[in-house]
Amino acid sequence: MCGSRLLMPTRIAIAAATISLAMPARCRSDDAASTAFFESRIRPVLVRHCYECHSHAVAKPKGGLSLDSRDAIRAGGESGPAVVPGDVANSLLIGAIRHESFEMPPKKKLPESVIADFVKWIEIGAPDPRDVPPDPNAVASELWEAQFQERLNWWSLQPVIRSEVPAVKDSRWSPQAIDRFILSKLEEHQLRPATNADKRTLIRRLSFALTGLPPTRQQLAEFLADESASAYEALVDRLLDSPHFGERWARHWMDVVRYTDTYGYEWDIPAKGAWRYRDYLIRAFNEDVPFDQLVREQIAGDLLESPRLNATDQINESLIGPMFFQMGENRHGDSSEFNGIHQEMLDNKIDAFSKAFQAMTIACARCHDHKLDAISQREYYALAGSFMSSRWVTNTIDLPQRNAEVIQSLKAIKGGLRIALRVRWRAESAKWARESFSPILSAASRVESQGEKDSRPLPLKHPLYAWSRITAETPPNVDIASVWSAVAKEYADASEGRTTENKAHFKLIADFRQGIPDGWSVDGVGLREIVRSGDFMVALEGDSAVQSILPGGLFTNSLSPRLNGSLRAPYLNTFTHGHISFECCGGDFAAQRTVYDNAFLTEKQVYLKHAMPTWELLSTVPAMRDRRIFIEFATKTSNPNFPPRVGLGGTTTAEQESDPRSWFGITRVVTHDAPFTPQDELRRFASLLAGDPPETLEDAAARYTAWFASAVEAWQNDSASPDDVELLNWLLDNKVLDNAIGQDDGSPIARLVAEYRRTEKRLKTPCTVNGMADIDEGYDYHLNVRGDYDHLGDAVPRGFVRAVTGSQRAFASSRSGRRELAEFVASPENPLTARVFVNRVWHWIFGTGIVSTPSDFGHLGDLPSHPELLDYLATQFVDDAWSMKKLIRDIVLTETFRQAGTVDQLALDVDPKNRLLHHAPLRRLEAEAIRDAILAVSGRLDPQLFGPPIDPARANEDPQKRLFSGPLDGNGKRSIYTKITIMEPPRLLALFNQPEPKIPTGQRDVTNTPAQSLALLNDPFVEQQAEHWAKRLIEVGHRNPEDRINSMSEAALGRSATDEELHRWSVMVDDLTTLHDVAPGEQMGSVAVWKDVAHTIFNLKEFLYTR
């Protein structure tokens, strides 16, 4: 679908076609020639050079002059008529374009030939077919079209063409293509590259570039010992193979995607699954997943035909990708109350998407067409529609095999339990037949003991209602048969009346026992199968075997409350009634959520708090009809808004937040206008009351017994109806049916329950990540006139920017179109994707990109320093199947990368910014690398990859905003695992320019402030690590201070100390020994002394920079 990207000539043809379409059809044939002259020579100039200020496309044309219709141009503006047909001298336009009276267009004068055309045109009577009063929108689009065609000439929108490797004078410097590009530019400026860096400098530079860590002693020794020609190449490959490579490079990409662990704003709600996305990136870089695949996954990983599956972790990798969209700040309100909330989140997505993948500033076109680039305002809203068409939800990434074995076991045990229960209950119901009073009496006595009888009369729905009526008065005064008959009639009438009413008022739109209706969607391990009526939940604690029997439908907890689920209803505006009601149950913070306009941190969230399905009414407000609102039921782990903000359903404790157990069930859904919910139709009593009435209590008891027994029997035959289930649960609750398991009673039931409980604990918590889901038909977003969300224009068909797709075509998909969007972006024909990424890689390796503004390839961005090299790298990258490692390898293997950091005067004068790369740039380590290097050198680094984020140490915790404090050393884990909270970023890392996580960052700032010096001098982390290192050094033992200093220098700087340095440091060691009042003999064992030495080393610029 992307192969169709049109090249320039075709584009021009389109422009011409558009213009000719705009031509009025009613020109008279006799002046066809003069009209043609106007159309070909005059109109395009007016549109391109004048309309921006002088047309109805602008609210106030400058000088009151519009040039967009015959009448307007002849009437002129404040200074008089612009055009007087046949009278060049009195046509002000001519003086203006000659720059005699006015200077128009300002800045650049039109070519003489064009001015001559205008003169000629006026001379022949200024034929002008534009006799219709101009429509501002038409003029605006004509003007935009002209600007657009001109802007399409911008360098970054041109097709990428493989560049010829240039010839160089010095062909001996390097045979590599990349080097030839660099050298040829240097030679153009009469410059030479620097000499090669020495091996120690090089390994340090390379190690930080590829892994973000200093070389280990072993890596250093290995490299130094290898004197072969391939030593460096081998080193590069070793480092590319290091698992730490992925950590380093994932972090680079995390800048671009505005990575965050929390959503900031007022409550800093955790960004669900953010860290799984971080781990996904680490794996992707380590496994060298092709970049085009990563692009597809991040844009539409939920829609891929064959997603990338991770057999080790048993998760769907591709499904993690769309977490990309769910980074950045999210607000907990919604646009129904405060318009603007979802629009900001949407804007952030458009901004991140367009900058990350295309280095385009599409977000600049929110209020108007882009001021400089080929991006129209409509195109902004075309993307907005795509992103809003998908629902912003939490997805489960577990593959079926994850937990499959445990689930299989649980099902098997449950099967066994069902058989054992069948045996026990069969015996029991057989016993009932023998002693006909026993079940009913035992039930009745329980009702009495529970005080239910006090609330006489029992309600109709109560199983013992009939019994209570016939036992209300003492025999023989009671005519049992007639009371029974009256009761039967009462039930029959109620049942009929209620059934009729239900039918009249309610429309059943979902019965989940029958399946999932169209438009509804389910997600989660707990909802993979529909629960049959009569299925049951094993009690996971206590002295019962069965917790309850289920009426069928969707129950996340039919096996275990550890399994997750979410059920999402169609948008409310697809329903015709005013209300919707759900027959549902749930607990442990399972929520019913009403999500407005994709504001997934919704304020409309209530926790379900009952054990068995009950009708719950949800009003829909008619005024909300024009909004996109859906209802979602979600367990904790599937709820993007859990843990919620303080005040939304009460506070949650840390324990509640981390316990995955949470559950809900839903059987049916109805819509209605009546302000009440469906009534119990009482059908289950029909079989109790059928036939002739009983004459005696014994008879009545026998009826009850038979009624109970038939429910038990139906269950045993696996054909229990929901009515049977209701009765069975009542029997269980009232201990009429024996459900008890004694302590180690050795019965098969007890044994199976124990086994079930043991097995259930082995379930792994399902993995969930925020992302996108395409559930509904696509939705075209309305243009916000001048960016004002209260002022809607027309709906814009979903699509991508023409400057990239080459045609005006909207997405073909009837849904969001993200899948198509992913292909447009991941296409080799896309002029930007490969260019932008190779440039980023160059930027990450050298500190400055070939384009120094990596996230802006537009007019406000920089121009490429080496455009041919950029295109060479881009084509090579695509040819190498978008291999990121190959690209990085090619770049670090160049002589360019291997230069020394020295420079000659000429180079400094000619190219002070080193844009031509005549030497290796000096670079301060990134925040993460500084902290990681300290951990690595001190010996505290825990090399373990992956896992949940670790809170940074904080001076002041703030539990309301979930700003907790973690261990000072972050458990020794690398900085990529430090939790990033938008409210309060990790202090030490932020100080060294870890980017603010709300918006994409293409290039980090590198500031140099006294606060950084204070941190390195006084921060407790730095001090702690200095002490850790000192203790380790003392443990190792060295012969003398010089040996130790040397070894410290090797570890921290990758080189041994010079004699001068050894002297300098030794003097300091002696001074410190004195200052700490340590006896000279104790010097080598003094933690205080060596801690100070270590601390000083952490402050060395040589430690903090690579050269």
Next chain:
Amino acid sequence: MAFLARRPGHDGLERLSYALYESATFNCEWYIGTMHFPSKHLSTPDSQSRTRREFLRRASSGFGLLAFAGLTAHQSVAVGERQPHFAAKAKHVIFCFMDGGPSHVDTFDYKPMLAKHQGEMIGSEAVSKRSQSNASRVWLGSPWEFRQRGQSGLWVSDLLPRAADLADELCVIRSLVGEQPLHGQQALLLHTGRVTGRAPSLGSWTSYGLGTENDSLPGYVLLNNDWIPNGGYENFGSAFLPATHAATLLRAKGTPVDNIVPVDSLAIQRRKLDLLREQDWQFAALSADEQAIEAAIANYETAFRMQSEIPHVADISRETEATRKLYGVDSENEYQRYYSLQCLRARRLVEAGVRFVEITCPLTHANNSPWDQHGNLKQYHEENAMITDQAVAALIEDLKRRGLLDETIVVWAGEMGRTPHTPAISPTCGRDHHVNGYSIYLAGGGFRGGTAFGETDEFGNSVVENPLMIHDVHATILHQLGLDHETLTFRFGGRDVSLTDVHGRIVREILA
């Protein structure tokens, strides 16, 4: 410097700056890296002169421009002090941020109609998107008495008795209109001029525009009270301005500033710094890009001085008993004690030359922000007033007594006001979010005391006269500091960005 860029031509300095910002690329490292060099505090004469030589040599190249611009951004260097755009009335700002939104109709906007119509439904014509409102809510009278105060007769309620005593110093604006009735957005708007944030704070712009008077102290200090307002640290950030203009956070309790207490004795730290300097110069000499290293070296000397300077300013032990009493630093209430301490420190910081000081409120109870009384209006507004009123009034008085009030603008403002109505009258009812006309005050710094500007309708529900946006207040504050809000810009993302964007007018009516 960038604010000069729009007026090129007078002298070489401006032309250089212009050239700098014309260049499409901007390397942050160089700009900031050179800010602190060559410092007069560098103790290596040889290296210093070498650096100066290098500097002059490079002044003829592209590097030189950047270095030069960086130098001039820093006041202590020989090139000359930063010049404001025009004569300044004030040199400092103290911003008392009433986080959460104090109720305007319970403080400075007297509306007797509310009590008269208490309990009556407000009706649909009183509903607004700039207010948490619906037609069935009811008017709520103020629980506090209003009186006319001082010579000026300014209306102030009994909620703020100490501020009321100073009515003749206060310039009250009663007609502020915000954008969205939400804390995060409004707090960011109040601080950065944008509901989305991602832009420098007013304090950062002030520091950037005026430079510092004391290069051992930051230009913008945040006196915090253990609570981060909504909008987070971004409220106080420098965004794209150089990092030195971000607020430095000074805590009320414990160590006032992160990493300010030396982990070493002075002698040991000095020994380390001496060795570091030797090693670092050696490293700098090896590099083609030594300026970054040189700047980092200079930073260590600044840091060294800050270690003594900041605790010195934060320490109030030498203040007189009368002063302590005035502020209430020995109050029985812990919150008040710390808030008062911060107010007293604010005065000390201003005396020491800090340009912009902000004081935030403590959160005393489980809530979204201190003044955010959706319920229990009476109880918690009174508590907040008790904690802050005395100290803020003391600050104004103290500044006046020391002759500093004329050159210091004191701003008292929340990010919003509160609805004049409530869902239902009850003893624990409160007021909700309201940005459709609310009140703030300014004092000192050339603002006209004893004035109330702008008016809301008789229910305090919407503005009927002289509506102002926060941009107007920003423009006016900058104006008093001698800065033109339209030309105080910084080139970012290819544009000259200002605090007020395309908005803002100088409200001359409220100036003395």
